[in-house]
């Protein structure tokens with residue numbers, strides 16, 4: 404006997420969360436809970452406005468359709484894989500399926516690269532609490548490209564000089580022209596550059612980002628590129644990592660393929676958040692521990708929200724919303 408329920412959630416965001424030029428006041432998504440015999444599995448489907456191709460109503464139709472098939476005996480692994488054009492649906496359903504089948508291990512990655520918005524005081528405080536790796540090194544992530552690139556360069560240099568155990572991941576989200584990228588690099592001394600683990604997509608085009616890496620020696624990572632049609636995982640000079648945001652990428656199977664391809668090419672694969680609720684984030688932390696145990700995941704987005712959902716993120720004091728507070732939007736017969 405199989406049963407499935409779909410819930411809808413809407414969580415208030417912290418004031419001032421801006422995504423791709425639009426303010427995100429609430430984070431809206433779906434949770435599915437599957438039930439079979441004495442086992443359950445949960446999944447989160449939360450297309451990200453301004454980033455995902457699919458919208459929530461479309462995702463909800465697909466989820467209900469997929470779950471009706473599952474209830475009638477179809478394999479959810481197959482159902483999820485069929486939704487490759489709706490990555491959030493493919494990912495959420497495949498997570499619920501993996502939990503139900505006991506495939507997704509419980510143990511979470513406890514390391515997480517803190518996301519710092521360039522404020523040095525905030526960064527010093529958070530890094531003080533952060534556990535280092537075996538070599539005492541700490542990794543944090545700083546968004547760049549929001550203000551002047553020269554200022555970004557000075558800020559990054561100051562942080563690296565002040566904190567010798569620090570390695571930084573930077574993320575420019577394709578915002579720099581070659582001239583701006585050069586302005587950034589000019590203010591980061593060559594001996595500091597190797598402590599930039601990578602910068603995600605510095606420039607608008609991949610070719611410009613490759614040029615930037617070639618001329619500055621600063622490593623790069625692909626994020627947006629990984630989700631573009633025709634992208635293939637390939638080692639290339641200057642490339643350190645690929646960023647995998649499962650909600651934007653697709654089924655667990657698809658994510659596993661990308662991770663395997665990255666590892667085979669000698670690249671780091673970094674599991675990252677698409678601003679999921681604490682339920683989705685704890686699953687991502689489990690996926691990271693399971694499939695990329697050597698890479699610190701990029702999951703520091705819970706504090707953009709004002710509440711947690713169903714499951715607690717370790718150490719978070721945000722209030723927890725439970726199932727009884729959610730709107731049930733569909734249930735199998």
Ligand SMILES: O=C(O)CCC(=O)c1ccccc1C(=O)O
Pocket residue numbers: 454516518544574576626675676677678700701702703704
């Ligand atoms: O990768 C991380 O560490 C956090 C996630 C993150 O940066 C992000 C989350 C959602 C949408 C876009 C982005 C981004 O890469 O800018």
Ligand SMILES: [Mg+2]
Pocket residue numbers: 574575576603626627
């Ligand atoms: Mg990015």
